[in-house]
Amino acid sequence: MNKEKDIRILAFESSCDETSTSVVKNGSEIESLVVATQIKSHARFGGVVPEVASRHHIEVITQITKEALAEAKVTWDDIDAIAVTHGPGLVGALLIGINAAKAASMATGLPLIGVDHIMGHITAAQLVDKIEYPAMALQVSGGHTEIVLMKDPTHFEIVGDTRDDAAGEAYDKIGRVLGVNYPAGKTIDQWAHQGKDTFNFPRAMIDEDNYDFSFSGLKSAFINTCHHADQIGEKLDKYDLAASFQAAVVDVLAAKTIRAIKQYQPKTFIMGGGVAANLGLRERMDQEIAALANPPKVILPPLKLCGDNAAMIGAAAYNQYLEGDFADLRLDADPSMELPYAADYK
Amino acid sequence: MKILSMSTATSDLSVAIRQDGQLTFAKMEKNQRNHSVDLDPLIEEGLKETGLTLKAIDRFAVAIGPGSYTGLRVGLTTAKMLASILGKDLVGVSTLKALALNCAGRNALVVAALDARNQNFFAGAYRGQEAVIEDGHYALGDLLDQIQALPDQEVIFTGSDFTKYADAIKEGLAGKQVTFAEGDDNLLQAGQVALLAEKAAPIDPDQAVPNYLRRTQAEYDWQKKTGQAFEADSAYVEEV
Structure with missing residues (x-):
């Protein structure tokens, strides 16, 4: 590998409320990563407002492109390709990222690579350690809850998916009931560590013979419990509520994921997405995987790489670069892009 | 001076190239909704036809607003990235001023107006290139009152399909001679953007944002609910 030329990719990510640019070398080394977050703006509205998000993205896009190059101490002459998230996400x-990347491609003559946001999240693991295939990933965020089987660096399939709310979405919704500001995951996680699972909320689909999830029933049970207590003037312990909610989420995620690992026997297990930053989930998965007879190598990307960022897009784009998978100037946003479902998906 | 201009503010996509005062390329794709897909290929077509490269362009010009929010961002993101990477000028031109230029030779007050629904318009009124009613978001009735108060006898409307408003406009401007622009005179053209960009001052690509003329509904609702003032947009975004 040392004899070959280094491949540097400049990547853009703007699918939700973070605008990010990054220079990634050989798909594994972050030379720069700039993330401009809009959390403070959307906190005003209790959730991401798409038009406001788009407006913030265009404010910073040229500035953070220059910063990514400067931080990596490179110029456009050192870059080999330009990559961008083209879905799923807010159209x-x-x-913004797509038009910026296409303009950069026209201006520099560099090839363009369109990257699936979810493949990016999972491939963030490549920035931490070498992924051995087949690999399996649990991808949990505000928009997704999926178990993904990775046959090789560019062929990913869904073996388990949420039937309704994403796990992160459920955190934000019950957070609202507890008066926790969006995004609620971090606070609920902290409270959960100070309370006990006393409410026994439902573990939906935990015994079903598939790898799918459902969190809307849990959310409703939680909200009903709080409303009922309000009506009879009873005050519930917020730490116990948080601990009970989190235990229900973590139980189902862990049970289904461990069963999938047992069936598919991956060589590497990856946890990605914003909810992968949840300590309760991390601790539980560590424990359960260590107890397996034939445990896969585990890659838990650091917190900075769990949220939306362009470095993960640069990592995934490198795998596509090696296969010559390039886009042209007609590249468009695909807001509801989905990974394919596995042939044996139930 | 070589200017490459683009307009994505309305449903008509257009790109033009102007070299030393002469329009050497102008093409419009009417009534299409996928500017993000078609803009770059149209730019490449213009370069090919004029034998120019992007590096040879001195100035990138764009209709900067008002207009379709998403459309404005497609054009401005492209123009500001090109200008920033190639180290060339970026110029933003008022969508309404460029529209008004379509009818500038007719010695009348030109009202450029984009339908913003519910009897509202993004509008401005021009005598030649001079704005006599500033670009803004107006209720149709208020706009007509302002025009009626002006001394101009002849008024031309351009920029939208005014069919369903024609009676209300003629009634609101009783005593004036009102006409509606037809054909391409009613459409935003990148050629006019390029012409206006020749003498306009360049803007900093890092600071350039579309001139939306409206905040989002979510922001107005938040302000109403909390009574708080808006901070500068940049205060809401942090690098982490």
Whole structure:
């Protein structure tokens, strides 16, 4: 590998409420990573407002492109390709990164690579350690809850998916009931560590013979419990509520994921997405995997790489670069892009 | 001076190239909704036809607003990245001023107006290139009152399909001679953007944002609910 030329990719990510640019070398080494987050703006509204997100993306896009190059101490002459998330995500938000990347490609003559946001999240693991295939990933965020089987660096399939709310979405919704500001995951996680699982909320689909999830029933049970207590003037312990909610989420995620690992026997297990930053989930998965007879190598990307960032897009783009998988100037946003389902998906 | 201009503010996509005062390329794709897909290929077509490269362009010009929010961002993101990477000028031109230029030779007050729904318009009124009613978001009735107060006898409307408003406009401007622009005179053209960009001052690509003329509904609702003032947009975004 040392004899070959280094491949540097400049990547853009703007699918939701973070605008990010990064220079990644050989798909594994972050030379720069700039993330401009809009959390403070959307906190005003209790959730991401798409038009506001798009407006913030265009404010910073040229500035953070220059910063990514400067931080990596490179110029456009050192870059080999330009990559961008083209879905899934908010269409207006995706279009900023896409049009920026296409303009950069026209201006520099560099090839363009369109990257699936979810493949990016999972491939963030490549920035931490070498992924051995087949690999399996649990991808949990505000928009997704999926178990993904990775046959090789560019062929990913869904073996388990949420039937309704994403896990992160459920955190934000019950957070609202507890008066926790968006995004609620971090606070709920902290409270959960100070309370006990006393409410026994439902573990939906935990015994079903598939790898799918459902969190809307849990959310409703939680909200009903709080409303009922309000009506009879009873005050519930917020730490116990958080601990009970989190235990229900973690139980189902862990049970289904461990069963999938037992069936598919991956060589590497990866946890990605914003909810992968959840300490309760991390601790539980560590424990359960260590107890397996034939445990896969585990890669838990650091917190900075769990949220939306362009370095993960640069990592995934490198795998596509090696296969010559390039896009042209007609590249468009695909807001509801989905990975394919596995042939044996139930 | 070589200017490459683009307009993505309305449903008509257009790109033009102007070299030393002469329009050497102008093409419009009417009534299409996928500017993000078609803009770059149209730019490449213009370069090919004029034998120019992007590096030879001195100035990138764009209709900067008002207009379709998503459309404005497609054009401005492209223009500001090109200008920033190639180290060339970026110029933002008022969508309404460029529209008004379509009818500038007719010695009348030109009202450029984009339908913003519910009897509202993004509009401005021009005598030649001079704005006599500033670009803004107006209720149709208020706009007509302002025009009626002006001394101009002849008024031309351009920029939208005014069919369903024609009676209300003629009634609101009783005593004036009102006409509606037809054909391409009613459409935003990148050629006019390029012409106006020749003498306009360049703007900093890092600071350039579309001139939306409206905040989002979510922001107005938040302000109403909390009574708080808006901070500068940049205060809401942090690098982490």
